Structures are given as structure tokens and as C-alpha cells.
Amino acid sequence: MQEKQSATATEMAQVETIIGRILQVGVVLSAIVMGIGLVIFLVTGDSGYAGHTVPLTMAAILVGSWQLKSYAIMMLGTYCLILTPVLRVVVSIYAFYKERDHLYVAITTAVLIILMIALAIGLTGK
Template identity: 50%
Template sequence: MKPEAKNETQEMHRVEMTIGTILRWGVIVAAAIMIVGLLFYLVDGSLGVASNYHVQNFHQLLQGLIAGKPYAIMMVGIFALILTPVLRVVVSIYSFYREHDRLYVIITSLVLLILLTSFVLGIEFQL
């Protein structure tokens, strides 16, 4: 095996390990946040908001988080869980860029653009 091919194999292995670590820690952090929110709920006995209440923006989420409302804490956990695969896409773009694989950089960048667009549209249509 040529030294260049060996370096590429090692680089790919390192990137795969990084992606695996991101996914693993993203799920662990999101689960931990959700458990904290659940514990707050069990101690308080309520979610801290009226039934049929939905957070409309990040400002309301931040206010609920500062107030220690279980609903807001659990929403942050869900948000962290949603961001985990988005971070994976970002790392993949970097990986493909390092490999000089322009086609996959473009495709993965389009996937990221679609994800971000869906988040923005989801926020706009919710209001």
C-alpha cells in the first residue's frame, strides 16, 4: 500500500470516528437534558405551562429555561437531539472537502441547506 493511500485511510478512519463521537455525545447530552427536565417535572408536578401551550420562538424558550420550567428544559433536549445529525452533515462537508471530493461537498452542502431551510420555514409557518 502506498504511503498516500495509507494516510487517506487513516484520515477517513479518523473522520468516521469523529462522526461517531459527535453522534454518540449528541444523544448522550440530549438524553441528559431530557432527564433533567423530567426530574424537574417529577419534583414540581407540572410542566410549568398551560396545557396546549407551544413555544413560539427562541426567546420564549430561553425565558422558560431561565425560569427552570420543565417544559423548556425538555424542549432544549429535543433541540439538542435535532442538532446532532446536523452537526454530522457539517463534519461530512469538511471531510469531503479535505478529500477534494467536490461532488460530495456540493451534495452534502445542499442537504445542509435543505435542513436549514426546513428549520426556518418551520419557524415561519408556526408563527
């Protein structure tokens, strides 16, 4: 019994380390991507779009990033920052499942569903 609790505690410590690393990498990655977009904007002095137009859909952001448009790259960095805590919620669901804590699996899954609905509303603009 003691061995099983020790193994579970060790596994949970590893999951917590992974969650922390996900948050660190997500923030650093998004900062790097936003920084690249900012440097491109400062060097070219152009957003890559006519007037006050900005990319609002994920498709436009990805296409604009591929074309090295500074605003699209900065928006991509923003989406990376937004998706970082979402990934943390997904990993938390796994951690609670491994602990066999069904109440927290249900609660965290509900939080994930709410986040996905909010992201969908934000992407569609409706």
C-alpha cells in the same frame, strides 16, 4: 504515492470516529437534558406555563430553561437531538472536502441547505 493514500485513509478513519462520537454525545446530551426536564416536571407537577401553553420559539425555550421550567428544558433536549444530525452533515462536508470529492461536497452542502430551510420553517411555523 502510497504514503499519501495511507495518510488520507488514516485521516478519514479519524473523521469517521469523530462523526460517530458526535452522534453518541448528541444523543446522550439530549437524553440527559430531557431527563432533567422530566424530573423537574415530576417533582413540581407543573410545566412552568399556564394552561396548555408550551414554548415554541428558541428565545422562549432558552429563557424558560434558564428559569428551570420543565417543558422548556424538555424542548431544549429535543432541539439538541434535532441538531445532532445537522452537525454530522457539517462534519461530513469537511470530510468530503478533505478527500477532494467535490461531487459529495456539493450534494452534502445541498442537504445542509435543505435541513437549514426546514429548521427555519419549523422555527417560524410558516
